Amino acid sequence: MDCKSRSSTCIAPINIAVIKYWGKSDEEQIIPLNDSISITLDTDYMFTKTTATIGPEFTQDSIVLNNEQGSGDGVRFQNCLSEIRKLAASSKHSSTVEKSTWKVAIVSENNFPTKAGLASSASGYACLVFTLAQLYELESHQSELSALARRGSGSACRSLFGGFVRWFHDSQPCIARPIAEAEHWPELRCLVAVVSNTSKSVGSTEGMRRSAETSKLLEHRVKHVVRDRIEDMKMAILEKNFVKFAEITMRDSNQFHAICLDTYPPLFYMNSTSQAIIQLVHRYNQIRRSIKVAYTFDAGPNAVLFLEQAEISRFASVFYSVFGSTPHDQFFRGKVPDLLDPTEDVASLVPEKALKGQVQYTIVCNVGQGPKNIDPTG
Numbered sequence: 001m002d003c004k005s006r007s008s009t010c011i012a013p014i015n016i017a018v019i020k021y022w023g024k025s026d027e028e029q030i031i032p033l034n035d036s037i038s039i040t041l042d043t044d045y046m047f048t049k050t051t052a053t054i055g056p057e058f059t060q061d062s063i064v065l066n067n068e069q070g071s072g073d074g075v076r077f078q079n080c081l082s083e084i085r086k087l088a089a090s091s092k093h094s095s096t097v098e099k100s101t102w103k104v105a106i107v108s109e110n111n112f113p114t115k116a117g118l119a120s121s122a123s124g125y126a127c128l129v130f131t132l133a134q135l136y137e138l139e140s141h142q143s144e145l146s147a148l149a150r151r152g153s154g155s156a157c158r159s160l161f162g163g164f165v166r167w168f169h170d171s172q173p174c175i176a177r178p179i180a181e182a183e184h185w186p187e188l189r190c191l192v193a194v195v196s197n198t199s200k201s202v203g204s205t206e207g208m209r210r211s212a213e214t215s216k217l218l219e220h221r222v223k224h225v226v227r228d229r230i231e232d233m234k235m236a237i238l239e240k241n242f243v244k245f246a247e248i249t250m251r252d253s254n255q256f257h258a259i260c261l262d263t264y265p266p267l268f269y270m271n272s273t274s275q276a277i278i279q280l281v282h283r284y285n286q287i288r289r290s291i292k293v294a295y296t297f298d299a300g301p302n303a304v305l306f307l308e309q310a311e312i313s314r315f316a317s318v319f320y321s322v323f324g325s326t327p328h329d330q331f332f333r334g335k336v337p338d339l340l341d342p343t344e345d346v347a348s349l350v351p352e353k354a355l356k357g358q359v360q361y362t363i364v365c366n367v368g369q370g371p372k373n374i375d376p377t378g
């Protein structure tokens with residue numbers, strides 16, 4: 001490395017929307033049709049790690065994603081880079097201004113499936129923007145970086161913050177802001193169930209474009225549903241009202257997938273295992289005589305389940321009995337729960353068909369913080 005070269009390494013979290021973003025009013029600027037609300041997951045198990053290096057000797061921008069060389073000239077990658085360079089070029093520090101003219105080499109890795117509906121574009125672009133800001137030593141506020149990450153992928157603007165986050169469709173600039181910090185609801189847990197780690201056939205960008213062009217249900221959602229739902233969800237989070245939070249989360253996921261079916265030609269993101277998980281959650285809640293678990297699905301078959309700590313062992317035991325086919329410490333990753341003897345619950349939950357092995361593994365996480373610098377001196 002040239003003695004003038006500099007590099008920085010950071011990690012960024014994924015975020016899972018509980019009120020979904022689906023559809024844009026401006027494709028180029030990535031302005032959403034409606035506000036959305038998400039929860040940032042901890043980076044103990046799932047994260048993007050990005051190293052950015054700049055140097056006068058580099059002749060072109062480059063990106064290596066998950067060990068595969070990319071071209072570095074992708075429009076969204078270049079949009080993020082050029083916005084960051086503009087900020088660096090206007091810095092009061094001459095060394096930062098000089099660095100803004102150098103090319104950049106990015107090496108990034110997601111330690112979970114990419115393009116599988118698990119928000120890799122969110123952690124990926126949040127990490128890219130955050131790492132470059134660290135590298136250029138920008139004094140930008142996190143909300144400024146949120147607007148830049150949005151140019152890479154809409155949902156990425158929410159991953160700049162930890163905790164509970166709202167992305168405003170009509171703010172100037174269009175950014176996300178926290179509703180509450182990660183510590184606000186320490187009992188909340190998230191169980192990510194990986195049903196399939198293969199890439200989805202229609203990406204979110206193309207899928208939501210198609211929905212915005214063809215789905216009357218999406219029009220109805222934007223005009224008549226989502227505004228009230230955002231306010232209700234915000235209150236449920238602030239009050240830590242799990243029952244209210246869970247019902248809105250499930251209804252919003254269901255509406256999003258109804259819009260996918262209402263899209264022409266339709267989009268099929270969930271599969272029969274996803275449907276079995278939905279059924280299991282409803283039956284479980286029925287038996288428990290209250291809503292104890294909520295599901296949400298992004299643009300893929302993988303489920304994200306929310307529940308409180310007091311319920312985790314009981315639900316995990318049932319879930320494992322139905323879907324698990326590997327030893328429990330392999331099936332559960334992250335914060336591996338203790339299992340109970342689930343015989344009673346399972347007897348009344350037995351599904352019609354064998355589902356063992358249909359969920360590959362699960363990751364149990366807490367609500368987490370935003371991106372962080374992991375340079376030895378960072």
Ligand SMILES: Nc1ncnc2c1ncn2[C@@H]1O[C@H](COP(=O)(O)OP(=O)(O)OP(=O)(O)O)[C@@H](O)[C@H]1O
Binds near residue numbers: 048117155204205
């Ligand atoms: N670590 C990363 N660094 C930079 N870009 C990334 C990174 N990870 C993913 N991406 C970008 O995001 C794209 C995948 O986004 P896509 O929306 O298709 O899937 P997803 O984010 O995993 O799923 P979803 O958004 O539906 O939850 C990749 O093709 C790549 O362009």
Ligand SMILES: C[C@@](O)(CCOP(=O)(O)OP(=O)(O)O)CC(=O)O
Binds near residue numbers: 036121122156
């Ligand atoms: C279903 C979603 O996960 C859609 C995410 O879409 P992206 O942010 O990946 O789309 P682009 O802005 O086109 O890159 C819902 C959500 O995260 O709100």
